[in-house]
Amino acid sequence: MNTDLRYLHLLSNTYPTVADAASEIINLEAIQNLPKSTEHFLADLHGEHEAFIHVLKNASGNIKRKVGEIFGNTIRETEKKELCTLIYYPEQKLELIKAAEEDLDDWYRITIHQLVRVCRDVSSKYTRSKVRKNLPEEFSYIIEELLHERTDDQDKAAYVAVIVDTVISTGRADDFIVAICNVIQRLAIDQLHILGDIYDRGPGAHIILDTLRQYHSWDIQWGNHDILWMGAAAGNDACICNVLRLSLRYANLATLEEGYGINMVPLATFALEVYGDDPCEEFIPKLLKDDGRLDEKTRHLIAKMHKAIAVIQFKTEAAIFNRRPEWQMNDRNLLEHIDFTNQTCTIDGKEYAMKSCHFPTISADNPNALTPEEDTLMKKLHHSFRVSEKLRKHIRTILSHGCMYTICNQNLLFHASIPLNDDGTLKNVEILGKSYAGKELMSYIGQLVRAAFQSDTPADLKEYAKDYFLYLWCGKESPLFDKSKMATFERYFLTDKSTYQEEKGNYFKLRNSEDVCDRILDAFEVTGANRHIINGHVPVHASKGENPIKAGGKLMVIDGGFSEAYHSETGIAGYTLVYHSRGFVLVQHEPFTSAQDAILRGTDIKSSTQIVEMSAHRMLVADTDKGEELRSQISELKDLLYAYRHGIIKEKRN
Template identity: 80%
Template sequence: MNQTTTNLSRDMHYLQLLSNSFPTIAAASTEIINLEAILNLPKGTEHFLADLHGESEAFLHVLKNASGNIKRKVTELFAGDIRDKERRELCTLIYYPEQKIELIKAAEPDIEDWYHITIHRLVAVCRDVSSKYTRSKVRKSLPEEFGYIIEELLHERTDDTDKAAYVSVIVDTIISTGRADDFIIALCNVIQRLAIDQLHILGDIYDRGSGAHIILDTMRQYHSWDIQWGNHDILWMGACAGNDACICNVLRLSLRYANLATLEEGYGINLVPLATFAMDVYGDDRCEEFIPILLKGNSLDEKTMRLTAQMHKAITVIQFKTEAQIFKRRPQWQMEDRCLLEAVNYEKGICTIGSKDYEMTSCHFPTIDPADPSQLTPEEELLMQKLHHSFRVCEKLRKHMKMLLSHGCMYLISNHNLLFHASCPLNADGSLKEVEIYPGKRYTGKDLMHNIGMMIRAAFTSDTESEMRQYAKDFFLYLWCGKDSPLFDKSKMATFERYFLTDKDTYKEEKGYYFQLRDSEEICDRILDAFEVKGPNRHIINGHVPVHASKGENPIKANGKLMVIDGGFSEAYHHETGIAGYTLVYHSRGFQLVQHEPFKSATEAIQKGTDIKSSTQLVELSAHRMLVADTDKGDELRSQIEDLRELLYAYRHGILKEKK
């Protein structure tokens, strides 16, 4: 018996199942032909974004313009044929079709002529962005009501004299039946859809900006995306799972930036109990350390500012208490030194860390018992019960967390690229560090990331045994601020020090060895080997730490092996980075890093045709145009082809009968 026959006898059950989908030699052969053809199409375009931090308007614009990719295609198609202003108008129409059409109809004297010209131009753009996909894939992207018409227009040209009248009548009829607006909107949405084949979000959708819930509402409808969880995402996941320390951190960060829209409007979290408690307890406190940071377009009157500061202090004190309770419950984390409420001399107004005394900015803590600083008062207990209930019963929050679980993980290997949000913990010599996550269980690298991901899921799984589930819920706090957490990887989170100590030297957070060593190509190769990332052109792609472009920092590190794409999407970081974020584009020609300037507003983009000002840096060009065959999808398709060839062998040698 030859090797093929041996394999067939071992895999007969699988082949019988496969024969249900391909019941004849003709069906199996046709599929092989189809898959072989797909292998030779250009690779689809991947987009990488990181650290969105609730900046929904800028994120949505980058999604609509495909990081400038649509503008580039419009320029290539129409350069020399139409004026620059018309190209800008066409791009804006593609990004915001509904709003732009209304403006044009109000100002355009010959709307039918505009419809004719615009539809033909949009069809040309759509034809260009769809050229690297199979007809079947394009067809699946088309809206049902216009699918047939768009497909016909994509595959017919007006320069074909035999079909010119046919195409012209289609466009005339779209206009005469009053469907031009809807057709243009549908066509623009298809262009947006096909411009990005796969979207990778490298973490931190939440906090600082006010639109995290809007971003996730958008992603619910998005065709293909994944996320590598960031520390801020984990914080919200922990809050949803019922970790009170995470709930406090979520509230504290929202109040710090006076961003209550996500909590109140996005998720309907009731903050009245917190406001009432804060006014009662801190009504006479100036709460100067807790005055919120106001971002773009956010202004508060004096009364609201004062109340926000009081709420901010109230939840911060409760946060330090609930964190201390968990640190004491989990001594194996070795984080009891962060129970700093116990290090305060409340009479003298000093805090002793190590052997050194530090002056406090203020020492007004009416809810703290110096004999047991981490104990909540009855009023704080009641408040936390109400807040805990609000987070646990919020249906929309749970849906969004379910999305993060279903589309997310701690790391991803995609087309020879290793994606994770922040860090892979290392020792001083660059070797992978063992980290204890389960009691007595230590892991490194890929195993560490995998088991953390499993623990996160365990916190949301009802059949997890109660003790393990409680540990998993507690572990969200370690992931947020633990020294060896791959999502943090610093010596400490100096939140207490920044609020309450006058000595700014105490604010320093020493970065882990990953951040100190990641400029080394050898270290990056060691990590890639540990994660079993194959290929000659392999990379690590991270976010998390803003790149200070204004100070000359380069996001491309380790001789091109590592790319850091957190350029400060959030306005809170613009003064640090000097820019407003990076996006990384990986198309069939190679990698392009796109550096963005701050986005003003969608309204200005619609009315004035402005776009995000972006500059593009070529990171790495491929020696040949990459095909589907060069990707993970190509490996998958080759495996399917091999299976189908075995099925053909079985049919042709009578091992299986065709189902005619």
């Protein structure tokens, strides 16, 4: 008997008799022989909530594929499309169908039977117990009966028909259809992995997080944009400025104002007062499409707000860089190197021409000092972020569901990079006087991020942790940035475009090497013949022929440009990686029109699939991390059986 006796006594409270323990062993052994459930991987959502929610609803095209397989040529393609749209958007689609359908009861009968067949298929990988737990309480018994009885069984055909007819005659057909469609969506994806960057660029990051808060099983590997918002929520003023600047750059204030109630009026008032006569041409918002949603006056107001917060950002960043000299980022304090007379800025000993030197709030004697008005404005903005209950709630959600990396079923997941030396070995990064590399670095950063939000964190460590969000956003050795510099100042203010270049770190230069990927996987103790690294962060330029599968299949980069801002650059609208019992499938998506268009016209995201890796045999639960966990539980239960049978522990009979 290998299990600690104290643990067996605790286990006996759950399984008080030999019969209970034996039954659970039988159950767990059986579960191991079910097919591996489906995992979905998405990265770099960047606030594109409609496309994200649609991908969840259609399971990256998996539901459409299953409908095609189940019904084949027995129903028309238009009927398949209608059925899929109903599964994705049941409430909205029902309203349209009820307005157009003449024999509604007949449509209800046909549709309910079709939905039951689809539900039966997506539930086939799970135990009855797990399926039951995912059923809505009010229809649990009915759905379970329909799933496990077939109309081709002559003895049960009338029984099934009466159930369906009674659902219709009691006026519950609409509610039943909505319920079973939601069950199909839920069972089509067992585990969702978000590889970072929920925030920025798109309008609905808060809607994505509201959706995830209700989702059954998901995790997140924090991205640089998530970290930026976490820093803002923790009270880092430089992060607050960066969040505001990015939102203004894309004319996207919905998440700030509608999502989190951030009051933008003080910034607008300040910007009009200080930059009223400045055209701020370099700060005109980057509109994703010319849809007329902003008039000229609004665009120029946003441009002035954009410049105002950018200048304050450079000042607040300088204060942190000066406070943390060990980061060696004082070279980014570029306001100090502006020659206002000659309108130049000196970088690395070389002078570059400025586009403009109109900086009414910058003093040549003390360029990094906030004016009294800027200081007052920052206090108001700081307060607005700190009192946003919904922002705090969402950041708590990100903290509770994620970290810097995770390992799942022989796959190492992280957002951006692992710092490497020139020769591909793991780079030591110093934090608070200690060096960390690889797994230890990522783990310690995760602890440091959490320390910024804990009330029991020592004051000096908490202040450092709060500052460190800025380093994670733009530090050279940050695994979420890993570039030579962030050239924001240069792009806004310098004419020489050569200064805009941000040299990528060694991870991005060397990640196509199988040896380098193996070294990283070894360092993170990822074992197995079919192990992989999966990350996002850098968009894959599919239109230029770039392949998201790298290092001989050991690395998969699934940032295909989910954000609308990247569509023209990447040529596509994102990837979804699907890992099911047969292996890996990469789904390449074209741009999503809108949920409304999907409901009215039955449009779906056009997707193409690429088989990445197929397993020689169909993978079972026994082949996964869950299988390893089940084997451990079975071993412990067998020890409990031994203890019962040999009188070491007494059975607890009533």
